Amino acid sequence: LAKxxxxxxxxxxxxxxxxxTCSHNNIATNDYITWYQQFPSQGPRFIIQGYKTxxxxxxxxxxxxxxxxxxxxxxxxxxxxxxxxxxxxxxxYNQGGKLIFGQGTELSVKP
Amino acid sequence: DADVTQTPRNRITKTGKRIMLECSQTKGHDRMYWYRQDxxxxxxLIYYSFDVKDINKGEISDGYSVSRQAQAKFSLSxxxxxxxxTALYFCATSDLTPGQGQETQYFGPGTRLLVL
Numbered sequence: 001l002a003k004x005x006x007x008x009x010x011x012x013x014x015x016x017x018x019x020x021t022c023s024h025n026n027i028a029t030n031d032y033i034t035w036y037q038q039f040p041s042q043g044p045r046f047i048i049q050g051y052k053t054x055x056x057x058x059x060x061x062x063x064x065x066x067x068x069x070x071x072x073x074x075x076x077x078x079x080x081x082x083x084x085x086x087x088x089x090x091x092x093y094n095q096g097g098k099l100i101f102g103q104g105t106e107l108s109v110k111p
Numbered sequence: 112d113a114d115v116t117q118t119p120r121n122r123i124t125k126t127g128k129r130i131m132l133e134c135s136q137t138k139g140h141d142r143m144y145w146y147r148q149d150x151x152x153x154x155x156l157i158y159y160s161f162d163v164k165d166i167n168k169g170e171i172s173d174g175y176s177v178s179r180q181a182q183a184k185f186s187l188s189x190x191x192x193x194x195x196x197t198a199l200y201f202c203a204t205s206d207l208t209p210g211q212g213q214e215t216q217y218f219g220p221g222t223r224l225l226v227l
Contacts, residue, residue, distance in 0.1 A: 041199070
């Protein structure tokens with residue numbers, strides 16, 4: 001199973017764009033890249049998922065270069081409520097239960 | 112996600128006691144999971160089930176057992192609780208995106224367990 005590496009923590013200010021990069025050098029051909037958000041004492045919440053190039057939804061964008069060895073979660077104009085832990089996961093589709101969350105990136109948004 | 116509920120939300124128990132954590136979902140998903148989270152750490156998989164007749168061990172199944180009573184219910188038991196099982200426990204469900212093979216997990220609110 002592909003291992004991911006992401007920064008332990010990041011700081012930002014309200015209104016800024018935040019980019020969190022995740023490295024996954026051993027990603028396999030069928031692996032998808034998924035990002036989750038977790039607030040204290042709550043379960044993780046799905047943010048975005050992609051396979052290659054760029055994916056955008058109402059919450060974030062996900063940029064995946066051609067070699068797929070890394071990916072970047074982009075949060076536009078963050079607010080205080082975006083303070084949370086963000087997890088990058090790489091898992092073979094249809095494996096289920098094999099997802100490894102790791103420590104995630106703790107994002108702190110300041111006023 | 113309100114479609115995934117867990118009971119109890121908080122529980123204090125003593126070493127050696129047997130306890131059960133319950134999870135119910137109304138999403139109609141076949142796949143269900145139990146994770147535990149310790150302070151400052153990510154989630155670790157305890158058990159998972161792909162359907163009612165399928166149970167699989169995760170990374171840290173020792174000291175735990177599960178029961179999949181129905182598609183909508185997945186229970187986690189600690190046969191003889193010990194203090195290092197003090198943690199936040201999450202249940203999750205998932206289903207494959209039709210035609211895509213991508214999987215998204217939906218988590219319950221968690222159960223905070225303290226073993227004295």
